[in-house]
Amino acid sequence: MLFRLENLSHQYSDGTLALDNVSLSFAKGERIAILGTNGSGKTTLLHHLNGILKPTAGKVYFEDKPLEYDSKSLLDLRRRVGFIFQDPNDQLFAPTVKQDVAFGPLNLGQPADQVKKLVDETLGLVGMAEYAEKPPHFLSLGQKKRVALAGVLAMQPEVLIMDEPTSNLDPRAASEILHLLLHLNTKYGLTLILATHDVDMVPLFAKKLFILSKGKLVTEGSPKELFSNADLIRDVNLRSPRITHLFEVLKKENNLPVDNQLPLTISEARKEILRLLNLEDAGKDRGEGESHERD
Amino acid sequence: MAHSELYAQIDRYAYINPFAKTSPVTKMLFALSALIISVSSPSPVVPIIVFAAATILLLRLAKIPVHFYLDMLAYPTVMLALSCIIIALFFGTGEPLTQIAFPWFTWTIFKSGIALSVATFLRVEGALSCLFFLVLTTSITDIFITLRRARVPKVLVEMALLIYRYIFVFIEVAEKMNTAQKLRLGHSGWMRRIRSLALLSGNLFIRTLEQGERTLTAMNARGYDGNIRVLEDQPPAKKTALAGIIIFDIVLVLAAYLTLNVGVL
Numbered sequence: 001m002l003f004r005l006e007n008l009s010h011q012y013s014d015g016t017l018a019l020d021n022v023s024l025s026f027a028k029g030e031r032i033a034i035l036g037t038n039g040s041g042k043t044t045l046l047h048h049l050n051g052i053l054k055p056t057a058g059k060v061y062f063e064d065k066p067l068e069y070d071s072k073s074l075l076d077l078r079r080r081v082g083f084i085f086q087d088p089n090d091q092l093f094a095p096t097v098k099q100d101v102a103f104g105p106l107n108l109g110q111p112a113d114q115v116k117k118l119v120d121e122t123l124g125l126v127g128m129a130e131y132a133e134k135p136p137h138f139l140s141l142g143q144k145k146r147v148a149l150a151g152v153l154a155m156q157p158e159v160l161i162m163d164e165p166t167s168n169l170d171p172r173a174a175s176e177i178l179h180l181l182l183h184l185n186t187k188y189g190l191t192l193i194l195a196t197h198d199v200d201m202v203p204l205f206a207k208k209l210f211i212l213s214k215g216k217l218v219t220e221g222s223p224k225e226l227f228s229n230a231d232l233i234r235d236v237n238l239r240s241p242r243i244t245h246l247f248e249v250l251k252k253e254n255n256l257p258v259d260n261q262l263p264l265t266i267s268e269a270r271k272e273i274l275r276l277l278n279l280e281d282a283g284k285d286r287g288e289g290e291s292h293e294r295d
Numbered sequence: 296m297a298h299s300e301l302y303a304q305i306d307r308y309a310y311i312n313p314f315a316k317t318s319p320v321t322k323m324l325f326a327l328s329a330l331i332i333s334v335s336s337p338s339p340v341v342p343i344i345v346f347a348a349a350t351i352l353l354l355r356l357a358k359i360p361v362h363f364y365l366d367m368l369a370y371p372t373v374m375l376a377l378s379c380i381i382i383a384l385f386f387g388t389g390e391p392l393t394q395i396a397f398p399w400f401t402w403t404i405f406k407s408g409i410a411l412s413v414a415t416f417l418r419v420e421g422a423l424s425c426l427f428f429l430v431l432t433t434s435i436t437d438i439f440i441t442l443r444r445a446r447v448p449k450v451l452v453e454m455a456l457l458i459y460r461y462i463f464v465f466i467e468v469a470e471k472m473n474t475a476q477k478l479r480l481g482h483s484g485w486m487r488r489i490r491s492l493a494l495l496s497g498n499l500f501i502r503t504l505e506q507g508e509r510t511l512t513a514m515n516a517r518g519y520d521g522n523i524r525v526l527e528d529q530p531p532a533k534k535t536a537l538a539g540i541i542i543f544d545i546v547l548v549l550a551a552y553l554t555l556n557v558g559v560l
Contacts, residue, residue, distance in 0.1 A: 052512055075518050083516040089464050090509040093457060094525070095436045102526040107518035115526055133310055133434075137303065137463035155517065 001025040001064065002159065002191060003049060008058035010044050018044040020215040021058070026208060028158070031185055032193045033206035033223075037237045041215040042195035043086075046161050049193065050081040079108055082157035086164040088144035092136040097128065097147050100136065104155040115154075122154040123147075126180065142173030149180070159191040160184070166198055178205060200241045203227070203264035211236055227264055243269045302466070304363065309434045312357045318532040319437035320444075325540045326429035332547045333421030338554040339414050341547055342421030348543070349424035357432050367427055368420075375419050383412035435459050440527050453523045461506060469499055 004025040011017045019041045026032050036042045047053040048060050051067055051074045060067045062077060085091045094100035098119055105115045123129045126146040136144060145165065152160065165181070166174035178201065184190045196202065202209065203223040211218045211226065213236040219226060227233060227240050230248055240248065244262045247269065251258040256276065263269040309315070314322060326349075333345040353359045387408025395402045429438070435456075442452050472495050476482060481491035511519075 050516060052516060078516055078518050085513050091513040093460050093510050095460055099436055099525050104517040106524035112526060135306055
C-alpha cells in the first residue's frame, strides 16, 4: 500500500477532535476522493499525508514505513507527495508566476538551468506559459489555481493531494482542471487524492471514495456502491449526484424499472435511458461519446 | 483612479515597459546615484537636471503616459508643497525678507528660509523622479534579486518580497470589507465611519496573522527551509550603459560645484 492510516486521531489545541480513529489505505496510481461536509475532517486528514500535521494518536505509513517528522525526512516526503491548497493565495507568495513555480524545484537543490526548463514545461502543461512573467495578483482565480498546480507539479511528485481543487471555479475552469488531473493520472500514473463536497464531480473523477463525517470514516468503496445507498449519503448530510437523484425518484415514485445500480454520470444515464426505451442498439450505432462528458 | 489600481498599474508598466529587459543593475545604479546626488546637492540646479533627465527617460524612452506620471507625482508633490510652505514661513536665520508686526510679537520671514524651502522642494522632486524611474521600469523581482546580490541582509529582502506580494492580497480584502461595511450603512455619519474603520483595521490585522500562518504552511509543503530561493536570469549590465551613468554622475557633481553660488533669491 502506498499510504496507510492506522487508528489516526487528531485533536487541535483548542480541544476539537477533528479526526477520530480513522484507518484507511490506498495504492499507487489510484484516484481517491475524500468526501464530507464542511468541518468533517477532510482537510485535517489531507494535512497528515504530507506531514503538515502530526497525529495526536495513531500512525501514518507511506510505502509501509511510518512517517518521520525530522526536517530531512519531511523534505524527502514532500518532494514525493505534493500538496495543493484550497486558496491559491495561500500558496502563491512569489512576485511572479515563474518565480513561484521555481520555488519548489530550487528547494530540492536542482541547478538553475534545469529549473528553468522545468518551469517552462510545467507552465506549458497547465496552459499558463504566456503568464510566466506576470505577478499573481493579475490572474483570475482559475489561473491562480493552475499556477498553484504547476508549482507543485514542477517538483515532480508521485502523489498529488488537493484540497477542493474545483471550489469557486466557473464550470469551464473546473472541468478543465479536472481533465488536466485525469490526464496526469492516466499518462504519468500520478496518484491523486482530493477532498471535496462536490458530489457531481466525484463519479467523473474518483475510482475510490472515502466518506468522512464528524471526524470519523463512515464508509469506503467505489462511487457506484456508495451512491447507491441513498440513506447512508443522506445520513452524512451529503447528497447524490443530481442525475442519480433523478433516477432514484423515477424508480421510487414512478416505479420505472431502473437498474439497482443507479447511473452517476451523464453517460451512464444516457445508457440507462436507452436501455429503458429498448433502444440500446441505437446508442451503439452512434458510438459512445463518453470522454467528452461534463458534469 | 482607486489606489489599488494605481499600484497595479505601476506594476504593469514595470513588467511591460521598453526598459523591462534592461539589466536591473544599470537601472538601479542610475536611479540611486542620481537620487543621492540630487538630495545632497547644495545647488538648486542639479536637482532640476536630474528631474529633467529622469522625466525625459520615463516619458520618451520608457513610454510612460504623461498623465499617469503626473498623477503619480501629484500625491507626494501636494504633501511636499505643504511642508515647504511651512519651511518658508517659519524657518531660517540672518537677513529678513519681510517682517509682520503683531501686538505681541513680530513674525519674521527670512530669505534663508525661502531658499531652504525652494532647495528642499527641488531636491525632493529630483529624488522622486529617480524613484519613479526605478519603480516604473524595474519589476520588483529584479529589484529583489539585485538587492540580494548587493549583499543587503537576506531577512530584509525576503520580508520585502513577502510584504510586496501580500499587499495586493490585503488591499483586495480591505476593499471588499469596506464595500461590505458601506452596504450595511457603516459609513453613514462620522462616528460610524471611524468605528467601521477601527473594526476593519482590527479585522485586517487578524487576517494578516492567519494568512502568514497559512502561507508558511504552504511554503513548508514545498520544501521551504528558511531560505527563499529565486531563479536568477537577469540580463548582465552593459559596460557602455554603466560608463554612461558614471559620466552622467560626474557631470552632476561638477554642475553642483560650478553652480554653488546660484542662489534662489
